[in-house]
Amino acid sequence: MFDPEVHDAISIQETENGNSGEIISVFRKGYKIKDRIIRHAMVIVAK
Numbered sequence: 762m763f764d765p766e767v768h769d770a771i772s773i774q775e776t777e778n779g780n781s782g783e784i785i786s787v788f789r790k791g792y793k794i795k796d797r798i799i800r801h802a803m804v805i806v807a808k
Contacts, residue, residue, distance in 0.1 A: 767791060769801045776807045783807045 763770060763782045771788055784804045791802030 763804065763806045767793070767798060767802060768804045768806075770806045771803045772805045773808045774805060781808060 763784055768784070768791070774785060776785065783806070785807050786805040787802055788805065789800075789803040792799040
C-alpha cells in the first residue's frame with residue numbers, strides 16, 4: 762500500500778483489478794537506514 766512517508770507518487774492510474782492506493786509499479790527504489798528515509802521510492806499508484 763502507498764505510504765506518503767516512504768513513497769512519492771509520480772503517477773496515478775485507474776485499474777480494474779487494483780485496489781485504490783495499491784502500488785502498481787516502482788519507478789525508482791527508495792533507501793532507508795534504520796528509521797531514517799534516505800530516498801523516497803517513486804511509484805505508480807492505482808486509483
